[in-house]
Amino acid sequence: MEAALKGLKVLDFSTLLPGPFATMYLADMGADVVHIESPTRPDLIRMMPPYANGQATSHSYLNRNKQSIALDLKLSENVELIKSKISDYDIVLEQFRPGVMQRLGLGYDTLSEINPRLIYCSITGYGQSGPYKDKAGHDINYLALSGISGHSGRIDCGPPALGVQIADVAGGSLHAVIAILAAVYERARSGQGQFIDISMTDCVVSLNNMAASGVLAAGVAAAPEQSYLNGGSFYDYYQTKDARxxxxxxxxxxxxxxxxxxxxxxxxxxxxxxxxxxxxxxxxxxxxxxxxxxxxxxxxxxxxxxxxxxxxVLHLDEALDSALALQRDWTVDVPLDTNSAQTERQLACPIKFSRSQNRYLHVGQKIGEGKW
Known part of the structure; x- marks a missing residue:
C-alpha cells in the first residue's frame, strides 16, 4: 500500500511545535518534507529535555520523516537557491512573525510569481493583520484571549495549567493541515495556489463551539463550573481513596x-x-x-x-502501555535512520486508512544531515 500523500512536496521553515507537528502529519501520510533550519540558531525544540539516542525526544518525534537542510536565510545565495527549487514544491509552511519572510525575499508574492501553483501557509499567534499581529505569544496567551481559559477550571482556583498545548496543536497545527489539504484539492480544479493565514488564536476560538453558540445566540454567559460539560454537573472527575x-x-x-x-x-x-x-x-x-x-x-x-x-484517569505512561493503546497502535518503533536497525518508540500517526499506509522512515535528523 502507498502513502496517501505520496508525491506532495513540502518546504518547511517552521520551528518549535505548531508548524513541525503539521508537517510531521503530512510526512507521515507520505509527503516529502524538506525542513530548512538555521545553522547558527538551532530550533529550541532540539535543546529541550528529555533526551534519547543523543537527541531531544521532542525533536526526534516532531521532525521524523523529514530531510534537515541547514541554510542561513540572511545570505542571498541561499535565498536564490530556494527560489531556484521552488517550482518543484507544492507547499511552503512558515512560522515567522508577519513580514519576516517578505524581508528575506521569500514571501508569498515573490515565490508565487515563480510558482503560481504554490500553496503558502503562514502560522502565527495572531494572524497577518490586526493590532496583535506583531506581538509575541505562547499557548497560554492564546487560550487566555480566546475565552477558553475563562470558562475552564474551578471557581475557587482559576484556569487550569494544561499538560498539552491546545492552541499550538488544535489551533495551529491541525487547522493548518486542514487548510493545506483543502487548498490542494481546490488547486486541482483551478490550477492556482493560494496564501493561507493561520492564526492560532483565531483557530482556537472555534474550539469554544457549543459555549460560544450559547453566548452569541442566547446571551448565556460562559463561566467555570456552570455548564454540563465544565464541572457544572456531575460530569466531572472524582478522587478515589488512594488519590487517583x-x-x-x-x-x-x-x-x-x-x-x-x-x-x-x-x-x-x-x-x-x-x-x-x-x-x-x-x-x-x-x-x-x-x-x-x-x-x-x-x-x-x-x-x-x-x-x-x-x-x-490514567497517567501518561499507563495510557501508552494500556490494552487500548496496543489494540489501536498508539505507538510505533521508528528507525533512527533509514539504514539503522535501532529504533525509538514514538507516538504513531492516529489517522487510519483502508487502503493507504502511513510511513515511518526515520526520526528527526541532526541539523544539515538531510539530502536535497
Whole structure:
C-alpha cells in the first residue's frame, strides 16, 4: 500500500511545535518534507529535555520523516537557491512573525510569481493583520484571549495549567493541515495556489463551539463550573481513596440510571438531570463521598464490564502501555535512520486508512544531515 500523500512536496521553515507537528502529519501520510533550519540558531525544540539516542525526544518525534537542510536565510545565495527549487514544491509552511519572510525575499508574492501553483501557509499567534499581529505569544496567551481559559477550571482556583498545548496543536497545527489539504484539492480544479493565514488564536476560538453558540445566540454567559460539560454537573472527575481519579460522564438517562444502580445512589435518578445549582451540588457531593471510600482498583473492577461512561484517569505512561493503546497502535518503533536497525518508540500517526499506509522512515535528523 502507498502513502496517501505520496508525491506532495513540502518546504518547511517552521520551528518549535505548531508548524513541525503539521508537517510531521503530512510526512507521515507520505509527503516529502524538506525542513530548512538555521545553522547558527538551532530550533529550541532540539535543546529541550528529555533526551534519547543523543537527541531531544521532542525533536526526534516532531521532525521524523523529514530531510534537515541547514541554510542561513540572511545570505542571498541561499535565498536564490530556494527560489531556484521552488517550482518543484507544492507547499511552503512558515512560522515567522508577519513580514519576516517578505524581508528575506521569500514571501508569498515573490515565490508565487515563480510558482503560481504554490500553496503558502503562514502560522502565527495572531494572524497577518490586526493590532496583535506583531506581538509575541505562547499557548497560554492564546487560550487566555480566546475565552477558553475563562470558562475552564474551578471557581475557587482559576484556569487550569494544561499538560498539552491546545492552541499550538488544535489551533495551529491541525487547522493548518486542514487548510493545506483543502487548498490542494481546490488547486486541482483551478490550477492556482493560494496564501493561507493561520492564526492560532483565531483557530482556537472555534474550539469554544457549543459555549460560544450559547453566548452569541442566547446571551448565556460562559463561566467555570456552570455548564454540563465544565464541572457544572456531575460530569466531572472524582478522587478515589488512594488519590487517583475517575472520570464520570454518565449524562444520558440510560447511563445515569446504570451509574445510580452501581453506586447505590438514588439521588442520581432524582436530581441528576436537574438544572438547579443546589441540586447539582448535592449530586456531585454524593458521588464524591461514595468514590472516596474505595481505591481505584475497586472501581475499575466494578465498572469493568459496564457501559455507563466511567473510566480511570490514567497517567501518561499507563495510557501508552494500556490494552487500548496496543489494540489501536498508539505507538510505533521508528528507525533512527533509514539504514539503522535501532529504533525509538514514538507516538504513531492516529489517522487510519483502508487502503493507504502511513510511513515511518526515520526520526528527526541532526541539523544539515538531510539530502536535497
Amino acid at each position: 481519579y475517575l472520570s464520570i460522564g454518565s449524562l444520558e438517562p440510560q447511563f445515569t440510571s446504570g451509574l445510580a444502580q452501581l453506586l447505590e445512589l438514588p439521588i442520581l435518578l432524582e436530581k441528576g438531570a436537574s438544572f438547579d445549582a443546589d441540586d447539582r451540588k448535592q449530586v456531585k457531593m454524593a458521588i464524591q463521598e461514595k468514590i472516596i471510600q474505595q481505591d481505584l482498583h475497586h472501581w475499575l473492577s466494578l465498572f469493568e464490564n459496564t457501559d455507563v461512561c466511567v473510566e480511570p
